Amino acid sequence: MIYTVTLNPSVDYIVEVEQFELGSLNRTVADTKFPGGKGINVSRVMKRLSVESNALGFIGGFTGKFVEDFLNLEKIPSNFVKVSGDTRINIKLKTEVESEINGLGPNISDGQLTEFFEIFQKMTKEDIVVLAGSIPGTLPSSIYKEIIAVCKEKEIKVVADVSGEALKEVITEKPYLIKPNHHELGELFNTEIQSVEEALIYGKKLVEQGVKHVIVSLAEKGALLITENNSYVANVPKGKVLNSVGAGDSVVGGFISAISKSYTIEEAFKIGVAAGSATAFSMELCTKEKIEELLPYIEVNRVEGEER
Numbered sequence: 001m002i003y004t005v006t007l008n009p010s011v012d013y014i015v016e017v018e019q020f021e022l023g024s025l026n027r028t029v030a031d032t033k034f035p036g037g038k039g040i041n042v043s044r045v046m047k048r049l050s051v052e053s054n055a056l057g058f059i060g061g062f063t064g065k066f067v068e069d070f071l072n073l074e075k076i077p078s079n080f081v082k083v084s085g086d087t088r089i090n091i092k093l094k095t096e097v098e099s100e101i102n103g104l105g106p107n108i109s110d111g112q113l114t115e116f117f118e119i120f121q122k123m124t125k126e127d128i129v130v131l132a133g134s135i136p137g138t139l140p141s142s143i144y145k146e147i148i149a150v151c152k153e154k155e156i157k158v159v160a161d162v163s164g165e166a167l168k169e170v171i172t173e174k175p176y177l178i179k180p181n182h183h184e185l186g187e188l189f190n191t192e193i194q195s196v197e198e199a200l201i202y203g204k205k206l207v208e209q210g211v212k213h214v215i216v217s218l219a220e221k222g223a224l225l226i227t228e229n230n231s232y233v234a235n236v237p238k239g240k241v242l243n244s245v246g247a248g249d250s251v252v253g254g255f256i257s258a259i260s261k262s263y264t265i266e267e268a269f270k271i272g273v274a275a276g277s278a279t280a281f282s283m284e285l286c287t288k289e290k291i292e293e294l295l296p297y298i299e300v301n302r303v304e305g306e307e308r
């Protein structure tokens with residue numbers, strides 16, 4: 001079973017405003033709500049590709065109920081620990097540019113954390129754990145390291161889509177896959193990454209540190225997959241971006257789905273990139289049909305002289 005861990009789920013409130021004015025009353029031209037949080041998006045994308053997963057994490061309040069009901073409707077199994085505060089609402093403001101306000105998340109008690117760790121007891125080495133998204137304020141910043149320690153004991157593969165300090169911590173544990181975007185990769189090395197060539201230099205450093213697969217996404221500029229033996233570059237298809245929320249999570253969901261169906265690493269990368277773009281070109285997360293429509297427009301090439 002693939003388990004996705006979203007420590008800090010959300011209701012993503014997507015609001016479209018024409019000519020947004022700071023300090024004035026603005027009215028929406030359209031608004032929608034979706035369950036969010038990176039692991040939850042990964043589970044939802046995998047479901048669309050017929051790959052089962054179980055969504056874990058902490059949820060609470062009326063917003064938590066919204067998330068759980070939505071997953072139930074989509075027939076995605078979940079096993080969330082219930083907390084008393086409300087699951088956060090993340091605002092995704094669409095004007096001429098996209099702006100986001102992500103909430104802190106509810107309090108989580110020691111007892112609730114223990115309950116969460118108990119779920120890992122029944123996992124086995126055939127399982128995969130996807131750790132994705134930010135850590136709620138009341139959990140220790142070492143939480144991902146603690147989860148990975150439990151997974152290591154059971155020889156479970158760990159995928160991590162996290163950023164900032166959490167990403168630094170996770171890298172030292174040599175996960176199976178990480179997927180930073182170029183900003184997150186740059187932040188790790190205190191630099192700004194503008195191109196695929198620059199991303200390759202820094203991505204390789206992470207593989208040298210023991211990460212098995214590194215996917216670096218660079219939005220419309222393409223994506224890279226770096227492994228111990230090879231590096232691959234993919235272009236992304238051209239299209240109108242409707243809502244890029246969840247595009248990165250879709251890359252992870254697409255890639256893991258394909259790996260779990262025993263596709264080659266190159267094919268899995270291609271499907272991941274197609275899923276990312278399919279989400280960017282949709283109001284909601286990608287569909288299988290949209291992914292299939294985009295696949296012929298994506299080329300994956302081994303970076304010259306990269307066989308190591």
Ligand SMILES: Nc1ncnc2c1ncn2[C@@H]1O[C@H](COP(=O)(O)OP(=O)(O)O)[C@@H](O)[C@H]1O
Nearest residue numbers: 181217218219220223236247248273276277280
């Ligand atoms: N403007 C775009 N055009 C085409 N594809 C895009 C665009 N923006 C994002 N994507 C797709 O979404 C993926 C993830 O986007 P990115 O912005 O790099 O990550 P994140 O959502 O994690 O910040 C990209 O690899 C690409 O497949």
Ligand SMILES: O=P(O)(O)OC[C@H]1O[C@](O)(COP(=O)(O)O)[C@@H](O)[C@@H]1O
Nearest residue numbers: 036037038090133134246247248249
């Ligand atoms: O946990 P974080 O880092 O605050 O991110 C949560 C947000 O990320 C998302 O999962 C989207 O992530 P991406 O756009 O990076 O794929 C939203 O659904 C959610 O609001």
